[in-house]
Amino acid sequence: MFGGIEMDSVNQEAIFQSAASMQDDINHERLPIVHLWLAATAAAMLLAAFNIIGGSDRKSLWSWSKSVKKETASPLNLAKKYVLVTGCDKGLGYATAKSLDKHGYSVIAGCYNVKGENVQRLQKETSSKLQAVQLDVTKTEDLESVRQWMNSNLDGELWGIVNNAGVCFVGTPEIMAQKDIDNVLAVNLMGVINVTNKFLPLVRQSKGRIVNIGSISGEVPMPFFAIYNASKAAVKMLTETWSYELLPWGVKVSLITPSAFQTDIIQYDRGEIATRWWKEADEEVQRDFGQDFFRMNMRPSGRFRVCKDLSPVANSIIHALSAEKPRPLYRVGQWSTLLPNLFKFSPQPLRYVLGSSVFNFITDQPLGVQTKSK
Numbered sequence: 001m002f003g004g005i006e007m008d009s010v011n012q013e014a015i016f017q018s019a020a021s022m023q024d025d026i027n028h029e030r031l032p033i034v035h036l037w038l039a040a041t042a043a044a045m046l047l048a049a050f051n052i053i054g055g056s057d058r059k060s061l062w063s064w065s066k067s068v069k070k071e072t073a074s075p076l077n078l079a080k081k082y083v084l085v086t087g088c089d090k091g092l093g094y095a096t097a098k099s100l101d102k103h104g105y106s107v108i109a110g111c112y113n114v115k116g117e118n119v120q121r122l123q124k125e126t127s128s129k130l131q132a133v134q135l136d137v138t139k140t141e142d143l144e145s146v147r148q149w150m151n152s153n154l155d156g157e158l159w160g161i162v163n164n165a166g167v168c169f170v171g172t173p174e175i176m177a178q179k180d181i182d183n184v185l186a187v188n189l190m191g192v193i194n195v196t197n198k199f200l201p202l203v204r205q206s207k208g209r210i211v212n213i214g215s216i217s218g219e220v221p222m223p224f225f226a227i228y229n230a231s232k233a234a235v236k237m238l239t240e241t242w243s244y245e246l247l248p249w250g251v252k253v254s255l256i257t258p259s260a261f262q263t264d265i266i267q268y269d270r271g272e273i274a275t276r277w278w279k280e281a282d283e284e285v286q287r288d289f290g291q292d293f294f295r296m297n298m299r300p301s302g303r304f305r306v307c308k309d310l311s312p313v314a315n316s317i318i319h320a321l322s323a324e325k326p327r328p329l330y331r332v333g334q335w336s337t338l339l340p341n342l343f344k345f346s347p348q349p350l351r352y353v354l355g356s357s358v359f360n361f362i363t364d365q366p367l368g369v370q371t372k373s374k
Contacts, residue, residue: 078104080156081206083321084146086110086137086195087165089118091263092213092310096162099314101126105321106156110135110146110165110195137165137191138183143198150202158202160209160321163192163235168228169273170296175289177280180273181227188231192238200251207250211320212239216259216333219340223355224296243328254320257340258313259333270295290367297364307333 083100087093088109097109107130111119114134123132133149136142150158167187169180192212203210217225218232236255243253274294278286281294316330331337343351 078106080106081159081208082106082108082150082154082156083160083162084108084110084158084195084199085162085164086135086191087112088122088132089113089116092258092261092313093162093164094118094122095310096164096314096317097122097130098126099311099318100321101130103318103322105129105159107131108133108146108150110137112136112165137195138186140194143194147198150199157206158199158208159206160211161196161199161203162211162213162317162321163195164213165191166213168225169268170224170270170298171277171294172224173226174285175277175281175294176227177277180277184227185231188228189234189238192235196242203251204246204249208252209321209326210239210242210246210251210253211317212253212255214239214255214257216257216336216339218257220343221351221355240328252320252326254326254328254330256313256316256320256330256332257336259331259336259339261307261310261313261333263310270297288366288368290370293364293366295364 083105085093085097085100085107088097089111093109097107100107107126109119109122109130109132111132111134113119114132119132123130131153133146134142135146165187167184169176169184173181196210200210212235214236215228215232217229218234218236221229236257239253239255246253274291274296278291278294281289313332316332320326320330331340343354346354
């Protein structure tokens with residue numbers, strides 16, 4: 001049955017052959033022209049985006065994004081409302097803990113190394129209401145210790161959980177060491193699940209909030225970030241699913257999707273990591289990629305500007321925790337809306353152009369590719 005009309009096997013076969021022939025025409029004859037047209041379209045769109053976000057007025061950079069001012073949030077009685085934030089040693093977690101403390105929340109700052117210099121500085125820069133605790137989101141003993149501390153010390157309610165802790169390595173899954181792949185997934189995905197599961201009973205009691213930190217990498221397949229992309233895509237789906245499951249309990253769940261903020265998440269010793277990956281790689285992988293490729297040397301971002309001011313993201317988190325009707329999704333930053341929509345609504349050939357060239361920041365090619373191109 002096709003369009004309400006019955007077809008015999010001969011007619012069906014003819015139609016399928018015709019469709020296949022048309023597809024071959026597109027694939028083998030028209031595709032180069034389509035590629036050129038799509039590349040020109042992509043270039044025009046990107047140039048337009050650069051004009052929007054790369055102007056001389058730096059303030060306009062963030063007025064274009066959908067960051068949320070904390071003043072728009074509905075006032076709450078914050079006297080005895082506690083918020084747990086993970087990954088407060090540096091970057092976004094550090095900035096969020098400071099902002100929440102300034103806003104009046106009682107902050108429980110979960111830190112990977114609670115005795116580190118950054119954490120000591122955080123405690124000096126905040127009020128006595130902020131409590132730093134040892135919390136590696138991958139360790140059951142740390143989660144249990146913080147839960148016991150809450151049971152003994154909270155004189156109010158656990159109002160919110162901000163799942164911020166995250167790690168990232170630049171590289172293909174094939175060259176990355178297995179333990180680093182496992183670590184990215186353990187922190188970025190299982191860490192979110194483990195932390196939420198441990199403290200969700202308290203948030204249910206308060207009918208509070210869960211705020212997960214995502215990334216446009218969960219929607220845009222950036223080359224050489226495959227494991228990180230996958231972890232953030234999973235967090236995006238997890239967040240939306242939780243928002244439905246927890247609705248009957250009065251718990252609201254939000255996802256923050258930052259873009260183009262400098263958080264130092266990929267600021268690690270690439271030389272040291274490359275050496276370890278090279279030693280652990282199979283001989284076939286070493287032969288195909290070459291040792292230089294393991295360093296994942298990145299070209300300057302150029303006009304893909306990054307912002308050092310993390311307050312737009314922190315303000316969105318505060319809004320998600322404080323507003324009577326928080327948004328399920330907060331897109332914050334210069335690319336947070338454009339790129340996901342560009343990939344979502346683009347045909348596959350345009351995606352290939354964007355993924356393989358425009359957003360490929362790696363300067364080297366695998367040795368095997370270099371050899372074939374000569």
